[in-house]
Amino acid sequence: MIELRDVTRRYGDGPPALRDVSLTIAAGEAVAILGPSGSGKSTLLNLVAGLDAPSAGSVSVAGVRVDTLSEAGSARYRRATIGMVFQFFNLLDDLTVADNVMLPAQLAGMSRGAAERRAAELLGTLGVDRHATAYPGRLSGGERQRVAVARALMNRPALLLADEPTGALDSASGEDVQRLLADLHADGQTIILVTHDTALANACATRTVRLADGRIAADTLAGAR
Ligand SMILES: Nc1ncnc2c1ncn2[C@@H]1O[C@H](COP(=O)(O)OP(=O)(O)OP(=O)(O)O)[C@@H](O)[C@H]1O
Numbered sequence: 001m002i003e004l005r006d007v008t009r010r011y012g013d014g015p016p017a018l019r020d021v022s023l024t025i026a027a028g029e030a031v032a033i034l035g036p037s038g039s040g041k042s043t044l045l046n047l048v049a050g051l052d053a054p055s056a057g058s059v060s061v062a063g064v065r066v067d068t069l070s071e072a073g074s075a076r077y078r079r080a081t082i083g084m085v086f087q088f089f090n091l092l093d094d095l096t097v098a099d100n101v102m103l104p105a106q107l108a109g110m111s112r113g114a115a116e117r118r119a120a121e122l123l124g125t126l127g128v129d130r131h132a133t134a135y136p137g138r139l140s141g142g143e144r145q146r147v148a149v150a151r152a153l154m155n156r157p158a159l160l161l162a163d164e165p166t167g168a169l170d171s172a173s174g175e176d177v178q179r180l181l182a183d184l185h186a187d188g189q190t191i192i193l194v195t196h197d198t199a200l201a202n203a204c205a206t207r208t209v210r211l212a213d214g215r216i217a218a219d220t221l222a223g224a225r
């Protein structure tokens with residue numbers, strides 16, 4: 001479903017953030033990307049999301065050549081195919097929780113009524129429905145991250161990308177998000193998860209890709225370790 005072929009990403013004159021990375025991920029896999037700070041983890045995720053383009057090589061997701069899309073095409077691709085969760089939630093503080101969650105659906109042209117039903121269902125599943133009319137600023141970090149996951153799932157993305165989703169959370173909230181991602185994977189969601197947290201990787205991922213200096217240093221299936 002996801003194929004990176006000989007991908008290099010250079011910024012300026014420094015050593016490349018990614019060099020000659022080839023990686024294939026099948027539908028239904030949950031892959032954890034591990035590696036030290038600066039090893040290229042976020043760069044890899046941004047290339048898969050079409051937020052950045054490689055200096056060389058190709059990126060294909062669900063049959064789409066992501067690296068050659070126009071800006072509009074790339075936005076359309078993300079709306080249709082990708083859900084993203086970040087370390088610092090990236091919720092809009094002047095929209096209610098429910099409006100934050102509905103936003104991607106409305107951008108994709110879903111009717112208000114259908115979006116409201118889907119948002120209510122997701123917020124219920126994620127255990128934050130009682131905060132639907134609140135503003136994100138009033139929620140705890142763990143609650144905000146569950147709202148961010150609900151927003152990421154709104155358009156039923158084929159691929160969920162998460163960059164350090166527990167990085168800003170205390171351990172109890174981190175475990176909630178961990179359980180949530182593990183449940184999503186059990187339901188068949190394809191996930192790429194960037195993390196420093198090996199407990200999170202072990203709980204949610206069936207495969208671990210370790211980056212070092214922009215290269216794949218190890219690629220291991222769970223249970224094979
Ligand atoms: N926009 C940019 N301009 C210049 N250099 C960049 C840019 N983005 C990333 N880099 C460089 O590319 C390398 C990889 O960065 P990346 O953000 O992918 O690392 P990371 O593995 O996600 O690290 P962390 O764990 O700290 O988030 C780093 O050396 C970084 O400085």
Ligand SMILES: [Mg+2]
Nearest residue numbers: 041042043163
């Ligand atoms: Mg990063």
